[in-house]
Amino acid sequence: MTRTLTVTGSTGEVGGRVARALAADGVAPRLIVRDASRAPELPGSDVRVAEYADHDAAVAALRGTDVLFMVSAGESEDRVEQHRCFIDAAVRANVEQIVYTSFAAASDDATFTLGRDHWATEEILRESGLSFTLLRDSFYLDMFELFAGQDRVIRGPAGDGQVAAVARADVARVAVAVLQDAVTHRNITYTLTGPQSLTLEEIAATLTEVRGEPFRYLDETLAEAHESRAVYGAPDWQVAAWISTYTSIASGVLAAVTDDVERVTGTAPMTLEQLLRTGA
Template identity: 45%
Template structure:
């Protein structure tokens, strides 16, 4: 029998999908999150409320779980410490396997500042000796649509770089497959990507075809990117993350195309054009 699988971030875009897939497979699943109301809407009879920062609450919430799907915490200056607290609490609770949702090209000096957090988190998980699997997500296809303004302009310092964006559904299906495999993927790191690496000009063209209106990509310099985002009132570390996510595309750190989704799920990942056709709500702001 499959061990009890705990899923964090269970009310989010990935965690919720993973809970549903595990429940459909008949696996024992425990959904963890911070909002009891949202947790109650999930197809999981076993739900617990806890936040990563609260070690005692995490230990209690994970008691009896054999495997943990750890969705990364919200971005912030202390995210690595938050992840470390959650991992240590899981091991103290007796969790024997961790599947961590990381990020493509995670490295200590990654261009994308948030990807550095993922590398340090991976290193901590490795250091504990617990069996692990890392799923390194590319950008999400829905986010590419959301990054485009209502004016039909996709702007950023991505240069001529390419990104093989992936869907939430493909990542969730891959994660569920790993969790259901009872350790068959221990020690593995998988790059979660779509089937094609597209330039931002090609992404804009695809959005334009789907929306039935002109959509264009306007490259920015780093200085222009910071200036165009200054009006959001976000803290410096957050704006740096936004801008560096485009710069990572320009440096070639996001052009990886992997067969991991097919390997893990038995089906190919969804192309961007197919995603847009299936999810018109993702670009509704371009048609209003």
């Protein structure tokens, strides 16, 4: 029996990789997007338009879905309520299972403030009655070069804390494997990390070696972190989230390395050097 796999976030990095990989394997995914003009053109794909917060549109878009890949919504103050609305729509649409991109250190009091949103969403899923698979991703390995900015300095109060960051490509590979054999992975939580636990100083050193340009890590105090980010004029909740990226690394909760990527996919996750050299 053909099962309908529905993918959200296909206009983004992780969802896009998942959608393209499914299509390459001969699976025609249903894509739920906010803007149909931005949806990737994939053989046989069924594009539906809905937002997480639009309950009726989401129910219509989800109807007939067996397994849903739910990429967390963009950072916002009401993200949990958006997730609640979409999960309720999935219940109404008789979706069987949701595969959700969560956070490695999700908890109700997570140091990384957005990790609390992920915990709240996990709780909504647990209470929904739906089957689910939680992909608890560490921070994305791809992002640290972007954190450096044009001056090639990574700034933040992470101290000598370590992070076992994971490549987005590896998260996508896990998601594809789970979606294609969803029953096997039903009601299981995976913590997805890279193969190394690195300090930001070590990350900067690897960037320097591979890029041939000097990168460095500047350990900030909390006051300095607030001051260096004031120029962006972002709301307080967002600044707190940015800074807590670093304080969560400092806390040590993201240092553990797991073998979940390799257990699910059969292939070890990429190191930072491999990611930078291959551009995967």
